[in-house]
Amino acid sequence: MAAPMIQMMMLLFIGFMYLSTVMTYEDEYEGLRTLTLEHALDRGPNPEYTKRGSILIKSVKKNKAHFSSIGPVTFEEKRALRRLVEENGIYRIRVPLKGTGEKEDYVSTFIPACSVYESALSDQLIVSVDQSGEVIGISIMGNPSHCSGLDVPDSNLTNWNTMVEISQTIQGPVPDTQTYIERMKREEQAKAQGQQGDNRSFIAKYWMYIVPFVIIVFLMQSMDQQGGQEGAGGGGGR
Amino acid sequence: MAARDFVRGFLIFARLCFVLSLYEDQIGKFDWRQQYVGKVENLYWEQSPGLGMGKKIFVSTEKNVLAAINTHNASIAWRKVFEEGARGKVDQLLYNDDALVTVIGGRRIIRWDSTSGNLIWEFFLPGNTDKPTTATLTDKTRGGQVFVLSSEGLYGLSMSDGSQKWRVPLSDIATMNYQYVLQSEETVYVIGIHFGSHVSVMATDFEGTVISTKMVTAAWIRENTKCDIVKHTNLLCYDQETDVFYLLKATRPDKFIPTSLQDQGVTRDSPVTTDWRSSVTSLGTDSVVVRLDADHLAVLQPTDHGLLLKKDLPKFSAGLIIRLDDKDTHRDVLLAVQKVNPEELMLKGFELDTGKEIPDLNQNINFPCSHGLPVELTGILARKKDGQLVYKVIILSQDYSIQLIHKSGNVAWKREEALAYTLTVEMVDLPVSENQAKFEDEFGSQEDNILTMFTKRLKTQISQLKTFFEWKIQQLQGHRHHPLTLKKIDEDEEEEEELLRDEFNLHKMIVIATAAGKVFGMSSRTGHILWQHYLPDLSPFRSLGKDKLLLYIQRGTSHFPHPPQGVVIGRNKISGHGHLFAFNPITGQLVKDMPSGGVTLKYIVKQAFLLGEIDEQFLKGVVFLDDQDQVHTYPESIQEHLKNVLSSLYIYTCDDETGLMKGYTVFRRENKLYADQVWSINLQKKQQTITQxxxxxxxxxxxxxxxxxxxxxxxxxxxxxxxxxxxxxxxxxxxxxxxxxxxxxxxxxxxxxxxxxxxxxxxxxxxxxxxxxxxxxxxxxxxxxxxxxxxxxxxxxxxxxxxxxxxxxxxxxxxxxxxxxxxxxxxxxxPLPISTMTTTITEKGITNKDVIIALKTGALFTLPKAFLDPRRPPTPTQETMEEGTIPYSPDLPVNTEGIINYNQTLSNIQGIYTAPAGLESTSLVLAYGLDIFHTRVEPSKMFDVLKEDFEHWIIASVLAIMFLLSFVTQKLAARKALNRAWK
Known part of the structure; x- marks a missing residue:
């Protein structure tokens, strides 16, 4: 009952997305991009891949992308997933790329099947995109990612709850001479200001040292005089 | 506030600028440098009349080096290292009448002073240099000129100052390949080849006037046809397809005279395959030695009717003809070497005209199999006053080694030039002494009861006492004997070395794998070679545009009684399959069942790595992935053990041709292991190439x-x-x-x-x-x-x-x-160009890290990692002060105290290897390239050892005095207290 509803919602949503991308097309040089996501639920080697849905990349720069599944998970798929978990197998996904040669190129990755199962089909995809917009790799991560041997009821295994993240190649660091020079300038200025503020006269600057010195000298002199007088007086008394 | 911050920042900065430098008297104490020249391509003996011949040899090598080597002790008299790549390639080395001239990078003609290695003059050729340039020299008596042939013209240069005297333009430079310049008494000949059609011979006189130009048809001549100049004016070519030699006389260029060796009665299995350049030697004489196979030579004499076979030398691997000038006459003597058994060479002398053996010259030479076969022989021969013949011969071998042989048959010296081709290095701990091993054994086991432990203790102490007395007795007797020593290489020079771990584990065994296919074991203390193996079939992998050999230590020395084991993995030269060689890295002995040349694997190796897990015998397995995605192991027996760790075994590969990185898990099917691809990354080959x-x-x-x-x-x-x-x-x-x-x-x-x-x-x-x-x-x-x-x-x-x-x-x-x-x-x-970098590594990782940077200037510079900290703040604050980061400044300081090789310049450093020592503070460094340099660094200073100049005596005497004083004062105090009590 719920499935057709969701499908319709999805269609509407896609339609809406499409419209919005058409509107923003002008300022997004990389444009709208759809990637097919395939997965394999048998153990392998050389497993058979089936389509799981598509990833719609709206904007690489703004990290806007989302996943739309082709439909709810079928009973066979659920059974295959359960078997895979029992066998301690791996869940594989891949994205076909429009290869240069005759052969179709894929980027692919995998995850322990239990991780997908126990997280009740909620996972996170990371699509790595290089500086010219080409897809270089994909990674998947269960949410939560560790397995603890939980049993998940079938009803929780119906819909994919997938988040997509785009990771684009960033510009590498460059030596930052500008801020350094600015800092040096600032420091120099501060120094210069410090020097400028101190253009008072010698006496104005050091009066606090000079005054006690003068007082001491003055006092010493008066003491000397007193002492001399006393001495003289003593001498006289003798 | 800001001023205080600044001062604090400065203090931190000052603290970080360690004084890493050495004191003058520490030079050479824990570092050593070895200089090499590379694989010799041209070699000349010095001929300075009057001073005696052969004091030096001049060599030019594959590593773009020109050097003079003293023949009395193998030391380098001088050495010139040119730019890497084609620009610095020494195309030709010419030596005549003490004039040393090189052609470098196809366009630079340089004359060198042969005694000092100083540049006398340089001539720069105009035009493009895609095609080879060759030159020839004349004697002083004939004007002293250098004739240089480029792809566009023939130049006559003055020998004295390098000025251009004349230039003759060449015709048809688009189709003709001018490759050879020859000279006779008065004429210069230029030979150009039009592949598949004809050869032109142009003759000019020494003033640059063209005398004649002639065409000779030669439809058989191809780009890969090997030709060389013999006997000054003859061009000898060998056509591989028909197995025929062709001879052209430049003095009378009518036609090529074909000669088939089969007609002359020489039988052999395969056509001439080895490289031609080094096979034709002895240009000064009438005949020429031609290599037919790795161990088959023939002496040919060019005549008017073609080549005449003078002597067939099967089983000989190198030979040369020397002209011996006796009073009036001169005669040609042929010296040739033959491998008689794996450890010995036989040198034989022949009189060339008669073909008779000269028994005086016959000599057996000790020649270990670690040199392969001799490749080239050069030498000088003289007659002493008593009529006896003496010679000095240099043997160049397959393993790139150079060795000098005296008349007595002794090897005077050896240079292991393979070490200039070092690709991979590992340092292995030396084993502990017998006593220490017992010690470990004593405290190592847990289940012993007190009684057995006590008896063990007693036994150990008795044996310790025994060895102490033995050692004392030996000391008194005056000579020492060690149970664990190796066969020495140079009996006279090298001291016997104890291969035991020292107190701080600073002395290690350096294992070196080279591109020449040679594996060395070297002492880290002295740099002496302790063992070596030559693997003729081993060649490096070519991966990501670089040569690569894998060297793994499968088992260290700490698992007594299991011997340590190392393995070298490369590619078989011929089949391209994997090639593996396992050995004991301490003694150099081969592992049981290992043939001396290593084993060729049955598959092409795509990826190989050392497993982290050890098996019951403490051996780490090597895992291989072949091109069919099958997984193999060495040794095979480890597969059983691998079963347990299969689920956590992941392999990755990286392909620079497709730009794809792939990951695999390993699964088992029918007792075989296969790889299953589980991930892939596309690194966009059309935009970029994976380089590292x-x-x-x-x-x-x-x-x-x-x-x-x-x-x-x-x-x-x-x-x-x-x-x-x-x-x-x-x-x-x-x-x-x-x-x-x-x-x-x-x-x-x-x-x-x-x-x-x-x-x-x-x-x-x-x-x-x-x-x-x-x-x-x-x-x-x-x-x-x-x-x-x-x-x-x-x-x-x-x-x-x-x-x-x-x-x-x-x-x-x-x-x-x-x-x-x-x-x-x-x-x-x-601020300086960098050739390679690495970081220090210590035992427990507590010590700070230094980045060791090899500069193109030949210095090894250490930079504390703190300078490269991304958390260096642009403006220092209280918090960053607390953390201890240095304020950001965009330029990194290069202070000369950080240069750990002080004035010992290192040329063309290709890599740096670091290894932990037993001391946490110390890291051992080995830089390799053309030179090898070993030293130690202490990134956080020597915090765990007292300094060498620590004043033990003062501290001890102060302590003793304190003790005495306290004793005396105690006595005095007691007496005083007693006296007081009596009062």
């Missing part, structure tokens, strides 16, 4: 899991052991690039988890170019590159952190790790 893949060192210990910040919180490091750094280089295309001048180079750096194929981090550097050198350690990456935009060398530093919480402290798993760690980065300007 740098994993972390496996033996690295990280002491601290995080770093404490100024506010007392901890920033945890992202310590993922499965991470590799991948570097791709490319050229930018598109509209943006077109607006700029010239190509826009860039490189990308990817940090990739190799278990799940996740791109953790990726960065792009625009308008930069390589060569890029990367250091990858702990949670940080440091890399250097050249910035095209700013025209300077820059260094960038990345550090990865998990954040304020650690996800899994005990064991790391790529499946549950945080997918996107927090990456910090910062870039710096480095």
């Amino acid at each position: 893949v740098i994993p972390k060192r496996t033996n690295e210990h990280v002491h601290s899991q995080g770093r404490v910040l100024g506010d007392r919180t901890v920033l945890y490091k992202y310590l993922n052991p499965n991470v590799v750094v991948v570097i791709t280089e490319g050229e930018e295309t598109g509209s943006q690039a077109q607006t700029q001048k010239g190509p826009m180079n860039f490189f990308n750096l990817y940090v990739i988890d190799t278990v799940i194929g996740h791109v953790i981090f990726h960065a792009n550097h625009r308008r930069t170019k390589g060569p890029i050198s990367v250091v990858h350690s702990e949670n940080w990456i440091v890399y250097s590159y050249y910035s095209d935009k700013q025209r300077r060398y820059e260094m960038a530093s990345l550090e990865m952190y998990e954040g304020n919480e650690q996800s899994n402290a005990t064991a790391f798993s790529s499946f549950v790790a945080p997918k996107q760690p927090f990456v910090m980065s910062l870039a710096f300007i480095f």
Whole structure:
């Protein structure tokens, strides 16, 4: 009952997305991009891949992308997933790329099947995109990612709850001479200001040292005089 | 406030500028340097009349080196190292009448002073230099000229000052390949070849006037046809398809005279295959020695009717003809060497005219099989006053070694030039002494009861006492004897060395694998070669544009009684399959059942690595992935053990031709192991090429899991052991690039988890170019590159952190790790060009790290990692002061105290290997390239050992005096107290 509803919602949503991308097309040089996501639920080697849905990349720069599944998970798929978990197998996904040669190129990755199962089909995809917009790799991560041997009821295994993240190649660091020079300038200025503020006269600057010195000298002199007088007086008394 | 911050910052800075330099009397105490020249291509004996011949030899080598080697002790008198690559290639070395002239990089003609190696003059050829340039010299008596033939003209240069005297333009330069310039008494001949059609011979006199030009048809001549000049004016060519020799006399260029060796009665299995250049020697004489096979020579004499076979020399591998000038007559003597048994060579002398043996010259030479076969022989021969013949002969062998033989048959010296081709280095701990092993045994076992432990203790002490007395007795007797010594290489020079671990484990065995197919064991204390093996079939892998040999230590020395084991893995020269050689890295002995040349595997190796797990015999297995995605192991028996760890075994491969990185798991089917591809990354081959893949060192210990910040919180490091750094280089295309001048180079750096194929981090550097050198350690990456935009060398530093919480402290798993760690980065300007970099490694990883940078100037420079910290703040604050980071300044300081090789310049450093010593403070460094240099570094100074100049006596005497004083005062105090009590 719920499935057709969701499908319709999805269609509407896609339609809406499409419209919005058409509107923003002008300022997004990389444009709208759809990637097919395939997965394999048998153990392998050389497993058979089936389509799981598509990833719609709206904007690489703004990290806007989302996943739309082709439909709810079928009973066979659920059974295959359960078997895979029992066998301690791996869940594989891949994205076909429009290869240069005759052969179709894929980027692919995998995850322990239990991780997908126990997280009740909620996972996170990371699509790595290089500086010219080409897809270089994909990674998947269960949410939560560790397995603890939980049993998940079938009803929780119906819909994919997938988040997509785009990771684009960033510009590498460059030596930052500008801020350094600015800092040096600032420091120099501060120094210069410090020097400028101190253009008072010698006496104005050091009066606090000079005054006690003068007082001491003055006092010493008066003491000397007193002492001399006393001495003289003593001498006289003798 | 700001001033105080500044002062504090300065103090931190000053503290970090360690004085790393040595005192003058420490020079050579823990470092040594060895200089090499490379594989010899041309060799001449010095001929300075009057002073006696052969004091020096002049060599030019494959490594773009010109050098003079003293023949009395093998030391290098002088050496010139030219630029790497084709620009610095020594095309030709000419030596005549004490004039030494080289042709370098196809266009530079340089005359050198033969005694000092100083440049006398240089002539720069105009025009393009795609085609080879050759030259020839005349004697002083004939004007002293250099005739240089480039692809466009023939030049006559003055020998004295290098000025151009004349130039003759050549005709048909588009189709003709002018390759040979010859001379007779008065004429210069230029031979040009039109492949598949004809040969032209142009004759000019010494003044540059053309006398004649003649065409000779030669439809058989191809681009790969090997030709050489013999007997001054003859061109000898060999056509491989028909197995026929062709001889052309330049003096009368009518036709090529064909000669088939089969007609002359020479039988052999295969046609002439070995390289021709080194096979035709002895130009000064009438005849020529031609190599037909690795151990088959023939002496041919050019005559008017073609070649005449003078002597067939089967089983001889190298020979030369020397003209011996007796009073009036002269005669030609042929010297040739023959391998008589694996350890011995037989040198024989023949009189060439009669073909008779000269028994005086016959000699057996000790020649270990670690040299392969002799390849070339050069030498000088003289008659002493008593009529006896004496000679000095230099043998060049397959393993690139040079050795000098005297008349007595003794090897005077050897130079192991293979060491200039070092590709991989490992350092292995030496075994502990017998007593110490017993010690370990004593305290190692847990289940012993007190009684057995006590008896063990007594036994050990008795044996210790015994060895002590034995040692004392030996000392008194005056000579020492060690149970564990190896066969010495040079009896006279080398002292016997004890191969036992020293107190601080500073003395190690250096195992070196070279591109020449030779494996060496070297003492790290002295640099002496202790053992060597030559593997004729071994050649390096070619991966990502670089030669690579794998060298793994499968078992160390700490598992007595199991011997240590190392393995070298390369490619078989002929079949291209894997080639493996296992040995004991301490003694150099082969592992049981290992043939002396190594084993060829049955598959092409795509990937190989050392397994982290050990089996019951403490042996780490080597895992191979072949091109059919099948997984193999060495030894085979390890497969059983591998079953247990199969689920956690992941393999990755990296293909620079497709730009794809792939990951595999391993599964078992029908008792065989196969790889199953589980992830792939597409690194966009059409834009860029993968040039480097740098994993972390496996033996690295990280002491601290995080770093404490100024506010007392901890920033945890992202310590993922499965991470590799991948570097791709490319050229930018598109509209943006077109607006700029010239190509826009860039490189990308990817940090990739190799278990799940996740791109953790990726960065792009625009308008930069390589060569890029990367250091990858702990949670940080440091890399250097050249910035095209700013025209300077820059260094960038990345550090990865998990954040304020650690996800899994005990064991790391790529499946549950945080997918996107927090990456910090910062870039710096480095003022000097860099050739390669590495980082120090210590026993427990407590010591700070230094980045060791090999500069193109020949210096090894150490830079504390703190200078490359991405957390260096642009403006220092209280908090950053607390953390101890240095305020950011865009340029990195290069202070001369940080140059660890002081004035010992190292040429063309290709790599640096670091190994931990037993001391936590110390890291051992070996830099290799054309030269080899070993030293130790202490990045945080020597904090765990007292300094050498520590005043033990003063401290001891002060302590003694204190003790005495306290004793005396105690006595006095007691007496005083007693007296007081009596009062």
